Amino acid sequence: MSSVAASPPVGVSRSKRSRRPSTATVYRWELRKLVSQKRTYLGLALVIILPIFFVVFQNVHQRHDRGADNIFAAQITQSGLATPVLMLLFLSVFMLPLAAVLVAGDIVAAEDGNGTLKTILTRSVDRGRVFAAKALAAVTYAAIAVFLSAAVATVAGVASWGFQSVRTFSGTVVSAPEALLLVFASNAIYLIPLLTVAAIGLLLSTATRNSAAAVVGTIGLVILLFIIAQIPGLEGIKPYLLTEQFENWHGLLRTPTDWAPIAHSAWVCALYGVPALFAAYLIFLRRDVAGG
Amino acid sequence: MSDGGSPPPVKARGLVKRYKEVLAVDHIDLNVRTGDVYGFLGPNGAGKTTTLRMALGLITPTEGTVELFGRNPMRQGARALEGVAGFVEAPRFYPYLTGRKNLELLAALDGDGASERIDEVLGVVELAPRAGHRVAGYSHGMRQRLGLASALLRRPRLLILDEPATGLDPAGMRDMRRLIRRLADDGITVLLSSHQLPEVQELCDRVAIVDSGRVVYEGALSDLRRQGGAGYRLRSTDDVRALELARLQTGIEHPLADGTGLGFQADEDAVAAFSLALGRAGIGILALTPELATLEDLFFRLTENGAGGSQPNGADAAQGVSDSDRLVATQ
Numbered sequence: 001m002s003s004v005a006a007s008p009p010v011g012v013s014r015s016k017r018s019r020r021p022s023t024a025t026v027y028r029w030e031l032r033k034l035v036s037q038k039r040t041y042l043g044l045a046l047v048i049i050l051p052i053f054f055v056v057f058q059n060v061h062q063r064h065d066r067g068a069d070n071i072f073a074a075q076i077t078q079s080g081l082a083t084p085v086l087m088l089l090f091l092s093v094f095m096l097p098l099a100a101v102l103v104a105g106d107i108v109a110a111e112d113g114n115g116t117l118k119t120i121l122t123r124s125v126d127r128g129r130v131f132a133a134k135a136l137a138a139v140t141y142a143a144i145a146v147f148l149s150a151a152v153a154t155v156a157g158v159a160s161w162g163f164q165s166v167r168t169f170s171g172t173v174v175s176a177p178e179a180l181l182l183v184f185a186s187n188a189i190y191l192i193p194l195l196t197v198a199a200i201g202l203l204l205s206t207a208t209r210n211s212a213a214a215v216v217g218t219i220g221l222v223i224l225l226f227i228i229a230q231i232p233g234l235e236g237i238k239p240y241l242l243t244e245q246f247e248n249w250h251g252l253l254r255t256p257t258d259w260a261p262i263a264h265s266a267w268v269c270a271l272y273g274v275p276a277l278f279a280a281y282l283i284f285l286r287r288d289v290a291g292g
Numbered sequence: 293m294s295d296g297g298s299p300p301p302v303k304a305r306g307l308v309k310r311y312k313e314v315l316a317v318d319h320i321d322l323n324v325r326t327g328d329v330y331g332f333l334g335p336n337g338a339g340k341t342t343t344l345r346m347a348l349g350l351i352t353p354t355e356g357t358v359e360l361f362g363r364n365p366m367r368q369g370a371r372a373l374e375g376v377a378g379f380v381e382a383p384r385f386y387p388y389l390t391g392r393k394n395l396e397l398l399a400a401l402d403g404d405g406a407s408e409r410i411d412e413v414l415g416v417v418e419l420a421p422r423a424g425h426r427v428a429g430y431s432h433g434m435r436q437r438l439g440l441a442s443a444l445l446r447r448p449r450l451l452i453l454d455e456p457a458t459g460l461d462p463a464g465m466r467d468m469r470r471l472i473r474r475l476a477d478d479g480i481t482v483l484l485s486s487h488q489l490p491e492v493q494e495l496c497d498r499v500a501i502v503d504s505g506r507v508v509y510e511g512a513l514s515d516l517r518r519q520g521g522a523g524y525r526l527r528s529t530d531d532v533r534a535l536e537l538a539r540l541q542t543g544i545e546h547p548l549a550d551g552t553g554l555g556f557q558a559d560e561d562a563v564a565a566f567s568l569a570l571g572r573a574g575i576g577i578l579a580l581t582p583e584l585a586t587l588e589d590l591f592f593r594l595t596e597n598g599a600g601g602s603q604p605n606g607a608d609a610a611q612g613v614s615d616s617d618r619l620v621a622t623q
């Protein structure tokens with residue numbers, strides 16, 4: 001800085017009306033931050049490696065699970081399209097929620113921890129927009145994790161066992177293109193409970209200001225709900241547990257399509273997710289940024 | 293400088309911030325006028341950072357209000373920060389992004405063509421050669437400069453800086469002060485917190501001195517000097533009797549004997565009267581010299597007594613100077 005006098009002058013701002021940045025601009029930068037961080041790839045790696053590992057394992061062992069209790073497990077080597085369904089069945093319980101929470105639980109708390117929250121909150125965007133951008137980025141990440149995992153499972157399955165028709169839960173045979181569409185739709189429907197988990201992660205991220213606490217807290221809640229579901233005598237509340245909604249997409253894989261569990265999960269998830277998101281928003285708007 | 297009727301850059305009224313038992317800020321009023329280089333001076337823990345956080349809308353005041361150019365950051369959010377830039381405590385950046393990417397991000401959040409100024413501000417703080425490196429590898433001084441660069445992206449009319457030179461090496465400190473001086477000369481109003489008296493003396497024309505969350509003085513530095521009165525040292529043939537006489541003499545304030553002579557404060561008329569009184573009492577004057585740099589004494593008198601008890605000042609001042617952890621009065 002010793003030759004400061006030689007540098008061009010920094011003028012005083014004119015009093016012209018300035019345009020303030022949109023939520024979309026903030027959102028794009030939230031995505032860029034995610035792309036630049038190693039931890040982003042941890043969750044994605046998890047949900048990509050597992051389907052690949054599964055397909056390789058099946059190929060090596062050449063198992064023909066005709067006696068399997070699950071209809072898709074039973075036809076695993078008959079159609080590559082059984083693989084993504086089986087993987088969603090497996091990953092939807094824990095791995096995908098974990099991947100979603102790794103980012104949702106971190107996205108506010110990490111900036112608290114390294115003090116950058118004060119940096120971005122003293123620019124020209126209101127807190128509400130920063131929050132919206134962060135929520136959208138967390139949602140985007142969860143959706144990418146789900147569809148990337150499904151795409152990898154589909155490609156690996158089809159490469160190993162071909163693009164064949166499959167039998168669904170109702171025993172109906174659906175053509176390969178239709179099955180592919182159902183795989184896509186199932187993953188989309190699964191996003192309803194998954195994004196609800198992300199909203200809870202975001203709430204804990206905002207409230208606890210600690211990434212680890214937010215991730216562990218959200219995953220702990222998921223595990224707790226699974227345990228509650230196992231307690232005898234509590235069958236009555238089971239349909240209202242968030243974790244039960246992880247199976248909401250099963251209705252798609254029946255003929256005729258069973259829309260009831262999907263509709264049910266939509267409002268049950270809204271009951272969890274909307275208050276969580278709203279609470280997170282209010283906390284973010286009002287909180288003191290006293291660290292960093 | 294005249295305000296021309298427009299709202300002042302910073303106007304705080306009765307600001308209070310309480311953290312459970314800690315009263316971090318206790319009814320602070322501030323008046324930063326257009327064109328000021330305003331020093332917000334006080335020892336560590338005085339409440340400077342907390343006050344600046346409230347000014348920037350980062351934390352909610354427990355009581356009171358602060359307005360920037362007449363806008364309230366609590367009610368108007370980012371709109372209140374138009375024309376305002378700065379940082380509290382050490383500026384923080386995304387360590388996994390380069391210096392330039394950090395500025396690109398912040399410029400995007402500023403809008404208003406800020407991204408076109410990135411090269412310019414990197415040049416101003418002389419960080420251009422390292423702009424392509426990740427902030428994770430930056431030294432404290434480089435981060436401090438990047439903080440200033442990020443503030444300048446906003447073309448501020450008011451720059452809020454929280455101890456910007458703290459933690460820098462002497463050359464870095466000098467450069468930082470020179471840069472602040474230059475920005476002030478360009479017409480930017482500066483609100484600068486510091487626990488270093490020389491820094492404030494060098495840069496600022498008006499000050500607020502805070503201690504334990506309260507403003508103990510606000511006004512021009514020159515008035516503060518005048519208000520304290522000039523200090524004098526006397527060596528005489530009989531210091532013990534000279535002290536007794538000084539205590540009885542009107543206009544002689546804070547007389548204090550310290551083995552090598554007598555120190556006191558007085559205006560010139562009182563000094564003249566005192567010298568005559570000494571002569572009448574048969575005490576010979578060996579030396580009677582005015583003492584400059586009484587600002588430090590004043591400062592310590594204000595911060596030691598203003599908020600707390602009311603002990604004699606001389607002893608406090610001596611104690612204060614040695615207590616470098618609380619406040620740096622010398623370099």
Ligand SMILES: Nc1ncnc2c1ncn2[C@@H]1O[C@H](COP(=O)(O)OP(=O)(O)O)[C@@H](O)[C@H]1O
Nearest residue numbers: 290311314316335336337338339340341342343
């Ligand atoms: N987030 C906080 N929680 C509790 N106490 C705080 C917090 N921030 C500051 N304080 C306390 O408030 C007082 C003033 O702190 P600060 O404003 O940082 O002083 P300064 O910047 O003048 O050194 C200190 O006693 C400090 O411990």
Ligand SMILES: [Mg+2]
Nearest residue numbers: 340341381454
């Ligand atoms: Mg401080």
